[in-house]
């Protein structure tokens with residue numbers, strides 16, 4: 001049996017599955033959508049291997065770039081490369097992204113309830129984003145400050161930033177260091193390859209084949225994508241946040257703009273509350289006693305009545321307890 005006899009039906013099936021959400025009302029896409037695509041997306045337990053697809057895709061592209069370089073580009077530009085460059089290209093340019101990628105994949109971020117590591121005492125509760133005594137609805141353990149439950153890793157992660165699909169691992173306290181090194185090694189390798197190939201193409205008198213142009217464009221594109229992502233990540237660190245907390249801060253600021261965010265002066269911890277004014281049928285606010293307060297703790301559904309409080313009008317009035325003041329201090333604090 002020829003390879004084509006196997007390969008063609010396989011490609012057709014993959015295309016039917018991949019395009020099924022777009023044409024879900026048309027047969028045969030509808031069958032593939034309901035029987036294959038939907039269960040595949042919804043069931044994280046049965047199809048756990050799906051989370052390895054993106055790292056596999058990334059590895060394939062990277063290996064393709066290395067393969068193209070070695071087989072089709074290097075023989076053409078060999079004479080243009082410096083001797084030291086030829087010796088160091090594998091250990092300094094090609095290997096680090098792969099080695100660091102594997103390192104981020106296998107290094108687990110700290111478990112939020114791992115008492116042995118003493119992590120639970122690491123961050124104080126700020127009574128704004130994080131409150132003591134809250135239990136994770138999935139693993140039923142106490143939610144420590146700056147932790148988040150990851151449904152893919154199925155555990156609560158300390159200093160949780162996000163679940164990175166490229167390495168299929170949660171980025172949090174314990175693997176930030178490896179993660180940023182991985183990002184920087186990718187930027188360094190890709191930009192080096194891009195600039196070197198670009199200047200060799202410029203100085204070359206002979207017309208270089210298409211493989212050189214393809215590799216230059218691909219390396220340039222990956223440099224830009226990776227640099228933008230790294231910049232956005234580091235901008236969050238500078239603010240003393242994690243990606244997970246950034247979403248929470250957006251919500252808090254939205255409440256502030258609506259005039260709902262208040263700070264209690266009644267209790268010692270000066271907790272934060274949301275003020276809701278009951279409206280009449282005509283939409284007009286009722287008397288003062290109709291004002292109700294809810295905790296910013298999303299797990300607390302109790303109504304509160306505050307005697308002394310201040311309404312927060314500006315973001316500068318909100319202190320981020322986890323912002324250590326400088327980018328470096330925030331980065332070290334998360335590592």
Ligand SMILES: [Zn+2]
Pocket residue numbers: 136137138139140141148149150155156
């Ligand atoms: Zn949990």
Ligand SMILES: [Zn+2]
Pocket residue numbers: 150151152153154162163164169170171
């Ligand atoms: Zn995760």
